[in-house]
Amino acid sequence: MYKQEIKVMDCTVRDGGLMNKWQFSDNFVRGVYNACVEAGIDYMEIGYLSSEKAFDRSVYGPWKFCLQKDLERIVGKNETNLKLSAMADIGRIELDDIPMAADSALDMIRVACYVHQVDKAVALAHHCMDKGYEVCINLMAVSTVNEHELDEALKDIAASRVKTFYAVDSYGSMYVESIQHLVRKYINALPGKEIGIHAHNNMQMAMSNTYTAIMEGCTMLDATLMGLGRGAGNCPIEILIAFLKNPKYRLLPLLQVIQDYVHPMQSQIDWGYHIPYLISGALNAHPRRSLEWMDSDKKNDFVTFMKEMHDNEILE
Structure with a gap:
């Protein structure tokens, strides 16, 4: 499945951190980073941008906050083709917590919101864009949103400067027909914007749903190593890369970091199909x-x- 316009984002540290409060060792995070670089992955979501007024540093690891000093410890100046991303939740970050892009190792900020927060998400996204970042908006829990609410939210997104908007199966409850409907709806409502897919694997549909999203025109694809993520986890990046048949991606570095770091973590973190x-x-x-x-x-x-x-x- 070779499509030149496709970009892959590894979310292992960010989404996987929901299972251990982002208490990953530096060696683990560096291992994931190096594997993404060697595998030709386009983006790595290394954690969250969060306010220390909202979360206790003694409880949560550094990848809940993504301070520049922690980023530099892992990636240095990141003189690679891999772009780094962090996610910001509405209500859990203050504008002053977001540095200028020129002063950060981060290239992208993804704003996560619920349907009633879309106006705030657009405002935060514009603030990040004005600071020099690439920006996405991820609308969460869309499987619980009625069509009218979604239509109104999409009007706000369409009128915004945000270039990328994500179809998100937060609860891992969607089948391919729902993904097909959702992606078609987003593409029709948001002409000129890029559409992404972030799938969870509760029903063992994450890869199928990602495949369906690609067929319908999604070009930003989220996945994680061995599916490491909240609960049932996500679309496994190693399966996605094997499927894409894109010569810019390499599978072997991903298998190496799985063997060295991710697979052994299964004895500590109970993610995946249960x-x-x-x-x-x-x-x-x-x-x-x-x-x-x-x-x-x-x-x-x-x-x-x-x-x-x-x-x-x-x-x-």
Whole structure:
């Protein structure tokens, strides 16, 4: 599947950090960075930009904040073709926390928001653009948004200066038909803007949904090493690269960092396919409850979890 315009973003550290509060070793982050450089990956999302007023540094690792001193420790001046990205959540970052792009190793900031926050997301995105960054907006939890709300949000995005907008399957609940509908809707509503795809794997559909998004015109593709990410994880980057058949990408460096750093981490972090994540995906529910269940001594009592989730979803 060779398409010259496609760009791949590795989100291993940013999304995977949701499973260990971004407490990755420098060797791990540097290993991922070096592998992305050697593999020809276009972007690496190295963490979040967050306010220290919102998060405690004694609890969260450095990749929740992405300070320049931490970035330099890993990438130096990043004199490579790999661009670095960080994500900013609405309400968890202050404008003064964002340095000028000229003073940062970051090239891109991705603004994550819910549908009722789109106006604030556009304002933050414009602020970042004015500081010299590439910018995307990722609209989260779109599987819970009705068509009217989404249409109104897309009008705001269309009128903005933001060049890239992401289709996001936050709950890992979508099938290919939903992705097809969503991407077509975005492309029609946002002429001239680039569309990306960020898929979660609760229903084991992340790769299929990413493939469908490519077929429908998405050119920014998110993935992570061995699917490392929140809960069930994401589209595995090694599968994506094997599929793309693009000569600018190399699979071997990704396999090396998986072998050296990511695969051994499975003994510490319980991500990937597990029944509680399937249940939250099937019910189109936020995975927070399944994450809590997986951390409890009842993690293998799937039937009780299903009953509790089903009852709670009906009540909600």
